[in-house]
């Protein structure tokens with residue numbers, strides 16, 4: 001029996017008596033706690049770590065720490081169930097002799113967050129390894145699997161831009177819950193194109209930090225990350241039929257998504273505003289909140305997408321009234337294991353706009369064959 005109760009802010013919404021309300025409450029608690037750990041690490045990044053974007057250590061500590069905390073909350077919420085979690089990190093590097101110092105650093109960080117935020121007893125290094133190893137599930141079409149990216153947008157995290165803690169719940173092949181913790185995202189509308197760096201610079205201010213959440217059939221919502229249990233707002237995509245006013249979003253990193261291809265698709269579709277480039281699934285949140293009208297992602301052909309990079313964002317967009325497909329128009333299938341095999345790329349937008357962008361993408365693809 002899941003012990004989490006629906007927060008007070010859900011009272012007037014369809015969430016309060018929704019089928020997976022207690023699981024969603026646990027997911028929100030898990031993502032909020034993991035986001036606090038990430039914020040703590042990001043605020044402590046030294047000048048040299050910020051400057052050297054290839055130094056993986058701070059983001060590695062936060063990645064492992066966030067994964068262990070999410071597993072800790074989910075397991076505590078329902079100790080009677082064996083947790084199945086498909087998550088990005090594994091313990092191999094930590095249990096190797098060379099990982100001893102890193103494991104000690106992660107355990108110390110987790111314990112300081114647990115003591116301050118939960119008043120919980122400290123975990124041992126063994127506990128931490130065990131929690132991280134819970135993320136090794138293969139997922140699949142049957143039963144319940146949690147899907148976690150502990151830090152999506154690792155380059156944004158180190159670059160002091162946008163990143164997100166992303167947690168979805170897959171039930172018999174369908175993603176039924178999604179939660180995104182976005183510590184650097186302003187609560188007000190975002191319209192600039194600096195990759196979110198300006199917002200990250202103000203990350204301690206009260207109006208920065210968002211929690212997006214969705215329950216299949218009960219809507220998509222946003223709350224301030226710091227007070228998500230007391231405040232909630234239903235969100236929906238902005239159906240912009242005038243493509244001249246539509247803004248599209250794509251990856252900040254051009255190696256993750258082909259910027260020249262999306263520029264050609266935008267031109268073909270009649271989109272004239274410049275793109276909004278941001279790291280991570282924050283983009284799905286912005287689409288769901290109506291800050292921008294289109295999301296496009298076209299990775300190199302050899303790249304294989306993973307389910308944790310899209311599961312939470314996808315259900316949030318769909319519950320906000322949007323449509324998410326691959327480049328041939330098929331819905332994303334999260335039930336095939338850890339990988340998300342899809343055709344060409346991802347397009348997300350309100351239904352009418354989606355059709356126009358899909359047609360434009362297919363025309364541009366056709367012209368390049």
Ligand SMILES: Nc1ncnc2c1ncn2[C@@H]1O[C@H](COP(=O)(O)O)[C@@H](OP(=O)(O)O)[C@H]1O
Nearest residue numbers: 151152153154251255256279280299300303309
């Ligand atoms: N060469 C590549 N092509 C496409 N996606 C890539 C990539 N290398 C990494 N990624 C994925 O892109 C994600 C970030 O997406 P975005 O570009 O929207 O910020 C990364 O998530 P992580 O940061 O969790 O590793 C990673 O999974």
Ligand SMILES: [Mg+2]
Nearest residue numbers: 149152153309
């Ligand atoms: Mg990711």
